[in-house]
Amino acid sequence: GQNIDQPTEMTATEGAIVQINCTYQTSGFNGLFWYQQHAGEAPTFLSYNVLDGLEEKGRFSSFLSRSKGYSYLLLKELQMKDSASYLCAVRDDVSGGYNKLIFGAGTRLAVHP
Amino acid sequence: TAGITQAPTSQILAAGRSMTLRCTQDMRHNAMYWYRQDLGLGLRLIHYSNTAGTTGKGEVPDGYSVSRANTDDFPLTLASAVPSQTSVYFCASRAYDRGAGYTFGSGTRLTVV
Numbered sequence: 001g002q003n004i005d006q007p008t009e010m011t012a013t014e015g016a017i018v019q020i021n022c023t024y025q026t027s028g029f030n031g032l033f034w035y036q037q038h039a040g041e042a043p044t045f046l047s048y049n050v051l052d053g054l055e056e057k058g059r060f061s062s063f064l065s066r067s068k069g070y071s072y073l074l075l076k077e078l079q080m081k082d083s084a085s086y087l088c089a090v091r092d093d094v095s096g097g098y099n100k101l102i103f104g105a106g107t108r109l110a111v112h113p
Numbered sequence: 114t115a116g117i118t119q120a121p122t123s124q125i126l127a128a129g130r131s132m133t134l135r136c137t138q139d140m141r142h143n144a145m146y147w148y149r150q151d152l153g154l155g156l157r158l159i160h161y162s163n164t165a166g167t168t169g170k171g172e173v174p175d176g177y178s179v180s181r182a183n184t185d186d187f188p189l190t191l192a193s194a195v196p197s198q199t200s201v202y203f204c205a206s207r208a209y210d211r212g213a214g215y216t217f218g219s220g221t222r223l224t225v226v
Contacts, residue, residue, distance in 0.1 A: 033214055042203060043156070045214025087155065100146075100171065101215065105155035 004104035022088030035087040119218035136204035145187040149200040
């Protein structure tokens with residue numbers, strides 16, 4: 001079966017650091033993606049991990065542990081504009097649809113002053 | 114650059130009627146996807162196409178059909194709409210680069226009454 005879990009909601013303070021966790025159980029694994037989605041808008045690509053370890057991109061970093069089926073997205077120096085939903089997605093290649101992404105339900109992050 | 118264009122932006126549709134949601138991309142991406150997004154459930158894959166002339170079923174294909182006559186266009190058709198198809202529909206595309214994220218259209222908000 002396919003299962004991707006992430007917290008439903010989180011709150012944080014402007015200027016702080018927040019870590020959004022994602023655990024997954026999928027039939028196959030060929031990469032993990034994080035997307036940001038502001039209310040009423042389309043998701044936008046943030047990061048991609050296929051090997052274990054940390055990928056850093058400015059204020060955003062993403063970590064992957066394939067043996068634990070675990071990833072996190074780290075957001076530093078939070079800004080009000082970071083208030084959004086963050087979607088964890090796994091690429092599952094077992095069914096022959098190499099390019100298919102399976103999404104978690106998303107974590108709604110609220111940043112307050 | 115346009116990226117992915119979806120039309121219409123929103124629609125109210127009577128149950129039992131048919132409708133085609135349009136999706137066009139100008140990035141020459143090979144793979145295209147249709148997702149629906151419902152509160153608490155996240156993005157769920159309806160149908161996908163890895164290249165022009167081929168399509169495949171995703172997690173929730175029932176009641177929907179697609180075609181991929183060329184690289185740019187990937188329309189989604191509801192043959193006989195039902196209220197449970199009320200949702201926000203996102204079209205997405207990606208290049209074949211392994212680490213390439215999906216590019217999403219701005220979405221179509223469909224209400225079936």
